[in-house]
Amino acid sequence: MTKYTANPLLWVLFLVLAAAVLVVVRQRKASAALRQEISGLREHYTDLEHHYTQSVASAQEQADEATKTVLKSAMRTLQGLAAEQQLILSRLQDKYGESVILQDLLEVDHTNSQFGRRAQSIAVLCGGWLGRHRDVASVYDVVRSAQGRIRHYRRVEILSQVDFGISSRAVEPVALALAELLDNATSYSSPDTVVEINIRTVPKGVVIVVDDAGVGMNDEERARAERLLTTERVNGVGGLGNPPQFGLAVIGVLSERFGFEVSVDSASPYGGVRSVLLLPHELLTGMPERRTQPPAAAPAPVAAQVPAPAPAPLARPAAQPAALPSAAVPPPAAESYGSTEDGLPIRRRKRPMAIVPPTESAPYGAPAAPAATASRSGEQTAAMLGAFQRGTRSGRATQRDDANQTTSTRGASSEGHEFS
Amino acid sequence: MRAGGEDLEFEPADLVRAYVITKGRELPDEQQLSLITLVTAAPQDGRRPARLTPEEQRLLDICSAGYLSVAEVAGHTRLPLGVVRIVLAALTEGGHLMTRPPVPRARNADKDLLEEVLNGLHRKFG
Numbered sequence: 001m002t003k004y005t006a007n008p009l010l011w012v013l014f015l016v017l018a019a020a021v022l023v024v025v026r027q028r029k030a031s032a033a034l035r036q037e038i039s040g041l042r043e044h045y046t047d048l049e050h051h052y053t054q055s056v057a058s059a060q061e062q063a064d065e066a067t068k069t070v071l072k073s074a075m076r077t078l079q080g081l082a083a084e085q086q087l088i089l090s091r092l093q094d095k096y097g098e099s100v101i102l103q104d105l106l107e108v109d110h111t112n113s114q115f116g117r118r119a120q121s122i123a124v125l126c127g128g129w130l131g132r133h134r135d136v137a138s139v140y141d142v143v144r145s146a147q148g149r150i151r152h153y154r155r156v157e158i159l160s161q162v163d164f165g166i167s168s169r170a171v172e173p174v175a176l177a178l179a180e181l182l183d184n185a186t187s188y189s190s191p192d193t194v195v196e197i198n199i200r201t202v203p204k205g206v207v208i209v210v211d212d213a214g215v216g217m218n219d220e221e222r223a224r225a226e227r228l229l230t231t232e233r234v235n236g237v238g239g240l241g242n243p244p245q246f247g248l249a250v251i252g253v254l255s256e257r258f259g260f261e262v263s264v265d266s267a268s269p270y271g272g273v274r275s276v277l278l279l280p281h282e283l284l285t286g287m288p289e290r291r292t293q294p295p296a297a298a299p300a301p302v303a304a305q306v307p308a309p310a311p312a313p314l315a316r317p318a319a320q321p322a323a324l325p326s327a328a329v330p331p332p333a334a335e336s337y338g339s340t341e342d343g344l345p346i347r348r349r350k351r352p353m354a355i356v357p358p359t360e361s362a363p364y365g366a367p368a369a370p371a372a373t374a375s376r377s378g379e380q381t382a383a384m385l386g387a388f389q390r391g392t393r394s395g396r397a398t399q400r401d402d403a404n405q406t407t408s409t410r411g412a413s414s415e416g417h418e419f420s
Numbered sequence: 421m422r423a424g425g426e427d428l429e430f431e432p433a434d435l436v437r438a439y440v441i442t443k444g445r446e447l448p449d450e451q452q453l454s455l456i457t458l459v460t461a462a463p464q465d466g467r468r469p470a471r472l473t474p475e476e477q478r479l480l481d482i483c484s485a486g487y488l489s490v491a492e493v494a495g496h497t498r499l500p501l502g503v504v505r506i507v508l509a510a511l512t513e514g515g516h517l518m519t520r521p522p523v524p525r526a527r528n529a530d531k532d533l534l535e536e537v538l539n540g541l542h543r544k545f546g
Contacts, residue, residue, distance in 0.1 A: 083433065086433040086437075087433050089433075090433050090434060090438075093438055093500040093502075093503070094500050096500075097494075097499075097500030097501035097502045097503065097504075098455070098501045098502060099502070100447060102447065102500060102502035102503070103446065103447055103502075106438055106439040106442065106444075107439075109437055109438065109439055110437070110439050113437060134435060137435050138474075140474070141435055141436050141474075142435070144435075144436045144440050144441075144473075145435045145436055145437075145440075147440055148436065148437045148439065148440040153439075153440060153444065154443065154444040159471070160471075171435070175435075
């Protein structure tokens with residue numbers, strides 16, 4: 001044993017072994033510490049990542065909000081300007097209605113309407129202002145308003161009408177949504193095809209059906225359309241693609257906000273897309289009455305320009321004198337037209353002579369009932385005959401007065417028909 | 421959407437713009453339809469053709485009672501005169517209206533001739 005203990009080699013071996021054990025233990029400790037550190041770091045990293053995503057999202061949200069706010073106010077300015085320009089154009093059209101400039105004014109008006117619509121669409125996506133409050137309007141007029149807001153409005157044909165009006169708050173949104181549908185319909189079909197609109201009443205309300213003769217949509221497009229119109233709401237102007245596709249996003253937002261339904265999932269009889277806009281009863285009213293009071297701006301220029309273009313050379317038609325003998329008889333097809341919106345009376349050519357006083361039982365404005373004719377009293381008959389005589393006498397007198405003048409211009413004033 | 425008072429900046433313009441009413445048609449020729457051309461509704465067997473716009477219906481109503489000049493017809497509507505001319509021309513093309521040129525103004529008698537006649541009469545009888 002001592003022999004072994006005396007062996008220095010053994011001691012060396014022992015020492016080496018001890019050192020090795022020590023090293024191993026230390027390494028073990030170190031690696032455990034390292035491992036712990038790594039997992040700590042990993043945790044920290046996840047944390048950081050999470051925070052990062054959060055802050056990026058919130059930054060994006062903020063940026064989106066900022067963009068929306070900026071766009072909203074910018075669009076409001078543009079919408080206001082477009083509306084102002086539209087009014088100016090209306091005035092110009094009234095003022096220069098006789099001139100060839102009118103043609104160009106109408107073109108400018110058309111461009112302006114499209115421009116206003118674009119601004120409106122962006123405003124809608126940014127949760128902004130839709131425009132001015134409108135009066136109740138007929139469904140037909142709202143459809144035509146939508147028609148006027150797209151470039152290729154000449155290709156749109158309205159094939160049917162219904163006797164319904166749209167309540168005032170829905171007029172503008174429905175017109176805008178329909179304009180976007182029509183824009184899609186005309187843009188995705190060939191320029192020589194017609195886009196048809198049918199308006200029908202259904203149990204749930206009124207539908208406006210738009211049929212185009214384009215190529216239709218593929219499955220992907222259809223799915224996107226479906227999403228935009230039903231569940232997914234676009235907020236802001238991000239995610240509209242490049243080039244941005246506003247149409248369906250705008251329609252989706254509008255239909256949700258104002259409570260009408262739009263679907264584009266069926267095919268038109270011409271192979272294109274059939275879009276259907278359903279207006280529920282809540283948005284419908286009766287037909288609007290024709291405005292009796294013209295808008296404040298309109299009457300003055302209209303009334304002022306009417307007498308001017310009706311100058312003296314306006315001659316009475318040659319057939320006019322023939323009306324003389326029949327003047328004492330109530331006009332056969334007298335329709336009561338009343339007056340125009342401007343308060344001007346609508347003239348009827350076959351009305352009785354003004355100098356003949358109407359009898360009480362059968363006023364000359366309305367067709368006499370056969371019963372009334374049968375039971376005419378002697379006095380009435382006498383009065384009528386008297387009136388007839390007075391009439392013919394005054395007619396002869398007028399003709400004598402006229403003998404020096406040219407008879408054919410006798411009725412030249414704008415009320416000339418009085419003297420038939 | 422619209423906070424109160426926001427939408428009062430302008431009175432709204434007409435909902436249906438004039439170029440939609442004309443359907444983008446061009447102004448008719450001055451010879452074809454001038455201000456003083458006379459128009460009247462073509463005789464129709466009782467029923468009004470369907471698919472006319474409200475403006476066309478209204479113009480037909482105004483014209484249905486006899487010949488009126490284009491200027492007068494326009495005066496009864498709120499539409500610009502050119503727009504009325506375009507729609508009237510379209511109605512005429514569609515056979516709903518009849519037009520005829522204005523009756524030419526009677527020529528004034530020759531003043532010199534009249535004076536001579538007067539003088540002659542004076543000489544003879546006066």
